[in-house]
Amino acid sequence: MLAWLATTPKPWREQIAYVAIDMSPGYRAAVRTGLPHATVVVDHFYVVQLANKMLNLVRRHTTATLRGRRGRAGDPEWRARRRLLRNREDLTDTQFSTMWNQLIGTGDIGMTLLTAWIAKEKLRDLLARARTTDRHRTGHLRWKFLTWCADCDIPEVRTRARTIDRWWPEIQAFIATGHSNAKSEGINRMIKLAARAAHGFRNPTNQRIRTRCVTTRRARGHLHPA
Template sequence: MLLTLLKYLKHYIELIKLETSPNIITVRLKKRKVICEQCHIKMHFHGFARQRKVLIGESSWIVYRPLRYICPRCRRTKTINIPSVKPKARITEECKEQIIKALKYRVSINEVAKKYGISHTTVTRLLRSYNTTIDWEKFGGDLRLGIDEHSFRGYDMVTSVRELTTHTQLGFIYPDRKETLKEFLRNLPIKDKIKEVSVDMKSSYINSVREELPHAKIVLDHFHVIQDANREVLRAIEVESFVSKVKLPRKIFYKGIEHLKDKEKEKLKKVLKEHPYLVPYYVIKELIRKVYKAGNRSEAKMILDAGINYGRKIGDPDLNKWVDKLTKYEEYILNYFESRTTNAQLEGNNLLVKLLKRISFGFRNPLNYTQRLSIAFSSI
């Protein structure tokens, strides 16, 4: 990298001295013809500016004195630096890009800072200055959006938005609030091309999509629907355990009935016989799983309606809340069968998210966190 840069700068500099450990290259800038921007006449050489030391690569610096020129007519002065070095900058633009690319891989900010011989603060400042660039022209029609959340710290969540057709990460939104998501969707250049949006059962996501993308079909991600069913069964088990003062098994309720061994089936039958309060919860949970094995929308609707009607007949107030939720979101659940859109890509992304958090020993600043994720999922 160092030799490539010197070759690129050979028309602008003269090599004076090269030191190693660390790599420090001392150079002199070649004099050149400079025209005054106001008078449009040739400027005169006016000496050298103060010596500068600029980072150009991994623990490699270039030392030089900028050239100073003065206009003989208007007396304006101009300072000439090495190309790719902005005024007052201590890092070249190419080196900044290298540092940003280094953050894409499985390394912490401290490791990158040590590698380039700069401070943690400098790397963090470059991280915050990064702007994600997306080629919006590459998106065709009939796009599908995925919206999901993951934990930044505890119950403090970050919203992830991804275009599922082209596998493009569109952004990470913090804080995880309805207004911030609405603003993001409102400003999407491709919002008119979005035909489907896959979300979990969070009402703020559903309402945001309704308001900002009224033409798009909302699909409840089937993983989250089944996960919600398992939570309802777990809640029922906790209630029954508290009332009956008996510790009840949970694993057999989570597993699909077709995956249970003979001993587990016998155990399940015994538990349901002794605790009939759990029967409708388990039955509806299994019917929801069966919905997603249906061949088409009409068959799925028939199975889901059977579960809803069965729940209504029981008359349990807690069960009715779950049934009401299923009734409210029935259309969104069945929209899955239009093109079988899921948030599987976003769930897969969470593996990389966890890895970055582990490598960095957690994040304190949410801006650093979302910027790091943006770099990790970018195409740089």
């Protein structure tokens, strides 16, 4: 990345005010070195993805510890695994009640999972403050999230809370600006799908033309593939 930035014109680099990245320390260090004037923003998708990975780790670790084996299809926590990863507003009242009551009925396993799930939802409440200017409300939601994680006795939740705290300046930049790299990630996905559908490209020129065709409609009338 630094080598590529070194080849770009300095006036172009100076126009870059924000850089949206995933939670990679290497990318953050590269941006700070190559674009010291730019503000680093963490895309909220990766923050929620981190929370969902934490939930999966808690489920597997708790099941292995309390049941002495891996999860099975008949276990309540296994049946609820997909609903745990969904947003609360995407669950109907019936789906939420079923998940909640089934996990409560499992005892310690369910209580641990629900504690981790609440931590994820508190983090989502914090991220939902994107493009708002009420710093007091944002600070209060951050305090609620960190306090909940600190009070629970779940190592995975506490570890993720420390990670969120270390990345707070970049997450706060997202809340303030709402900037995301969703468009570039979508374009990258279309490029990969085009290459997969073609079972790979042997001609780089044809690959570039095909990439432009699938990623923009305006360019289709200006392309003349041989």
